[in-house]
Amino acid sequence: MADDQVLTDMLTMLDRSPEVLALRVCVIELLIERQRYADGLAHCGVALGHDPGNAQVLGLMTRCTTALSGASPAQETAAAAPSGFDWAAAEHEVGDIIEPAFVHGVPTDFVTEDDAATVERPALRLADVGGMAEVKRQLDLTLLGPLRNPELAKAFGTSARGGLLLYGPPGCGKTFIASAVAGELGANFYPIEIADILDIYIGASERNLHSVFELARRNAPCVLFLDEVDALGHKRSQMHASSGMRTVVNQLLTEMDSATHSNDGVFVLGATNHPWDVDVALRRPGRFDRMIFVGLPDLAARKSILHYHLRERPVAGIDLNALATHTDGLSGADLAHVCTSATQLAMADSMRTGEVRPIGMPDVQAALAQIRASTGAWFESARNVVEFANGDGSYDELARYLKGRR
Structure with missing residues (x-):
């Protein structure tokens, strides 16, 4: 029953963020596990519409079509791993950050020494980011400035502790900017997507998340970049009381809380297209307490x-x-x-x-x-948020941007 609720919550998040391919892949895997092959096949079609030729989705589609054709489990397994495809090489190329939670039902280690290879040292700098002068100014004011001038920051009683949330329409360079910030600081860069965290087994997602933060702490100074934060830290008020996803949000809150963990040298940057769907507790001081709007490229x-x-x-x-x-x-x-x-x-x-x-x-x-602009639907949602859900002024920057584009 709990597993069914996890699927329900993931489907709800997918309705809100249909462009998140990693989340759709997790949903397809859950549907296949529950033998809902027709539903899984439908999601495969949507996923391939976003990313034609995606090998992982094609493999899942093969499993669905094989099962619907009445093939035996052995045939399904064979179809899912066609001869000539080197899965080991593919996994090495992709560079999976988290080991699978279980192998044939047996728990495995979640982070190994080899995972350190996924922590990068970018050569990119903010000067390599074309335009975006206002975004760079805010990054310098809220993060880079205090880190470059620790004594001055101390004198004014400020610091760069906590997290920084980059938000805005999809496809506008939030990940690129996060990598440039790491390069600017001379820090390691550890990018994480929701597929690196979520697992179909109860408790495994929370353990994955803890392992990610532990690896970042061991590689400090490190910029830990959490992509699609709205999917990982969705509002708990919109989840079922027994939802397994609630505990994932709770774990993220714990990992970012300075009272329970020392994150010295770990700078947490998040990115989301829908900050209004992020749990309110994640946006309190000490967590994602600062937001920067990343708009369309100038x-x-x-x-x-x-x-x-x-x-x-x-x-x-x-x-x-x-x-x-x-x-x-x-x-x-x-x-x-x-x-x-x-x-x-x-x-x-x-x-x-x-x-x-x-x-x-x-x-x-x-x-x-x-080609037509792909961000029209996002701006419609953003205008509704500014008009009806900006009572505390969180989206004043977004409101000014929208006003300037009229």
Whole structure:
């Protein structure tokens, strides 16, 4: 019954954040475990719509279709692991952070010495982030400044303790900025996604979460980056009283609480598209007590993003200034999509003629004509929050941004 409630809670979170692929994969795995193969197959189709060719989703889809066709468990297992696919190599390439909670029903260690390899030391700096001057200013004021000037911060009674929550529309570079912050501090960078935490076994998710924080503490100074915080730290008031996810939120609260754990040298950065769904206790002083809005890329940022995605491709006659000017309203992910689509158009033409033709402005303009901004639904939700749920002023920065874009 408790396991069913976990699935129900995950489905509820998925309704709120349908773009979180890792969460949908967890739901598919739970559906397969409960032999709800048709439902699992439907979710596989949605997942592949977001990430075509995803090997993990394709493997789950194979399991669902095999089971629906009436194949035996042995056949299903064989279908799930086709010959010629090196699972060990794939896991090494992906770099799984957390070991599986159980292997054939036997508990395993959650963090090994090899996991330290997943802690990076980025060479990226904030100067490498194009534009976004206001975001950089706030990062310097709330985090980087106190860390660079500890004596001055002490004199004013301030510090960089607690966590910092980056929020805004999807695909606008929150992860990129977090990595740049780690590089700016000369600290290790430990990125965590919800799939690294959640487990189908009761109690395993909490243990995974504790292991993640312990690894970050051992590698201090370290920027621990928690992506999709709204899925991991969802409002407990919106969960069933017996929900297994409530204990995951409780564990996160405990790990971030300075009264129960020493997080000296561990700087917790979170990212979310939906801060209004984050549990209120996670946003009290000492946890995610500061929020910074990361909006759509400005002119300088759009130019930098376009240059980054075209830099290693054959191009001719591309006017980055003109493109950056005419792509206002597109997210970083949208701009990457534009570059990929333009590349495909040039490739298709090259394959027809047998000669390599560089990507030109007509290709980019044709791609732009086919692509619409992906953040429209997010801004609709954000406007409702600003209008009806900003009584404490938490989203004043967002309100100013929305007003400036009218």
